[in-house]
Amino acid sequence: MAAMSASGRRVFLLGALLLVAVSCHGGFGGVGVAEGLSTRYYAKTCPAVESVVRSVMARAVAADRRMGASVLRLFFHDCFVNGCDGSVLLDDAPPGFTGEKGAGANAGSARGFEVVDAAKARVEAACRATVSCADVLALAARDAVALLGGTTWPVRLGRKDARTASQAAANGNLPGPVSSLTSLLATFAAKGLSARDMTALSGAHTVGRARCATFRGRVNGGDANVNATFAAQLRRLCPAGTGGDGNLAPLDAETPDVFDNGYFRELTKQRGLLHSDQELFAAGGGGRSSSQDALVRKYAGNGAKFARDFAKAMVKMGNLAPAAGTPVEVRLNCRKPN
Ligand code: HEM
Missing domain, CATH: 1.10.520.10 (Peroxidase; domain 1)
Structure with a gap:
């Protein structure tokens, strides 16, 4: 080291930095964080x-x-x-x-x-x-x-x-659709995503559909944390037992095809379609609350806040x-x- 020239020291330092970068890569459950992504990556090679x-x-x-x-x-x-x-x-x-x-x-x-x-x-x-x-x-x-x-x-x-x-x-x-809040938090944490990221990203369920097979238990007596009228409506589409597995219901009954914050308003009314959705608000029901209750309420009342956090979390993901x-x-x- 003592005999190393200034440029040699620079190369050595660069090598050490690279080593640290490489060993950090793969830190999240075998997944790394991409380096070198850029919004202008194809500016010259594929501008269209x-x-x-x-x-x-x-x-x-x-x-x-x-x-x-x-x-x-x-x-x-x-x-x-x-x-x-x-x-x-x-x-x-x-x-x-x-x-x-x-x-x-x-x-x-x-x-x-x-x-x-x-x-x-x-x-x-x-x-x-x-x-x-x-x-x-x-x-x-x-x-x-x-x-x-x-x-x-x-x-x-x-x-x-x-x-x-x-x-x-x-x-x-x-x-999966019957995941508990604890398990959802762990799954996202394993990817370096925070509780806030997880709740914001779950807001993607403001659009799209789910099959009866994924919410049958929730609307047929298997869940304490569900709006009774909502469950009764869904039972017509998704009765107990078998059959109708592929019948579809909107993940956000308020505005099924609009990307807004309606999903979070539905959660505050215990009208989340999946058990995993409702876990974000008053997890488990029966008067229990969830660490995400305050954030869900905030997103339900403030669409701009949800939009900002969702965009940030999508970039992170x-x-x-x-x-x-x-x-x-x-x-x-x-x-x-x-
Ligand atoms: C938090 C944990 C999550 C769980 C447990 C979960 C689970 C599910 C399930 C079970 C369905 C319905 C599938 C079916 O019945 O065929 C679904 C649909 C959907 N999920 Fe998720 N999801 C989660 C997070 C996310 C995230 C982070 C995004 C995107 C950023 C997302 C986007 C969607 C969309 C848009 C649909 C509707 C798709 C369609 O209509 O084709 N989900 N999800």
Whole structure:
């Protein structure tokens, strides 16, 4: 060290810093925080990317407003499983490869893959082999929220696509509809996301639909923390026992297809559709309260506050990166590795 020149010391210091950065990578349950993402990542190589994705999303949402919700959810399911790396988009390729589409939270439920394909095809036509599927999905999710009447944010770009995926990781990392507040907080904390981020992000349930199978227990006597009239209405669609598993109900009955703060108002009336939703307000019922009650009340009364926190949390979630060493590429077709 003593004999090291000034430039040698600089190189040494840089190396040490790099080492620290690399060992921090992968800190959140095998997921890292992306470095080097930038809103101008494709400014020279694919300046049209944002307008191309936006126009595909605009057409899709005009044809079916739920599609905005479905694409937004895909981004969440991508980011929570080994970071935002397009892994959720990979098709199974039997007999060798089983991807995330068959995982509990996705099977018979995740939708919107064709819209991502359409956006990617248009992006490929504009700039070949340049923009990752993960970035297309990040932009599409942002556009979905805006097109449904919600807020917007600058999307940092430069993600790469994973060459593989893990169904077990999807099963292990995606929260389920009967999760308790404690478990939701732990699942998000494992990704470096705070309680506030978790509650704000759950506000995505201001749009979209859920299947009876995910809320049957809640509306058929299995939940103390539910509005009785609301439960009775839903029982007509989703009776006890079996049958009607695929019947759909809006996650936010107040304004099902508008990205606003109606979801939080519904929670304050015990009208959350999923058990996991209602856990954010007066968790468990029976006079118990939740650590998130005050925040839910705040969002219910202040749409601008929710919009700001949601945008911030989406950027944070979008920074989740694959664990160091994951083989990556820019996929040409989002459904299969090159
Ligand atoms: C907090 C933990 C969460 C749980 C337990 C959860 C669970 C669920 C479940 C069970 C459904 C219904 C699926 C079905 O019945 O087919 C659903 C739908 C949905 N989720 Fe979540 N979710 C969570 C967080 C999030 C986050 C963070 C986002 C996005 C930022 C999101 C976006 C959506 C959207 C938009 C839908 C409706 C999709 C559609 O209509 O196709 N969710 N979620």
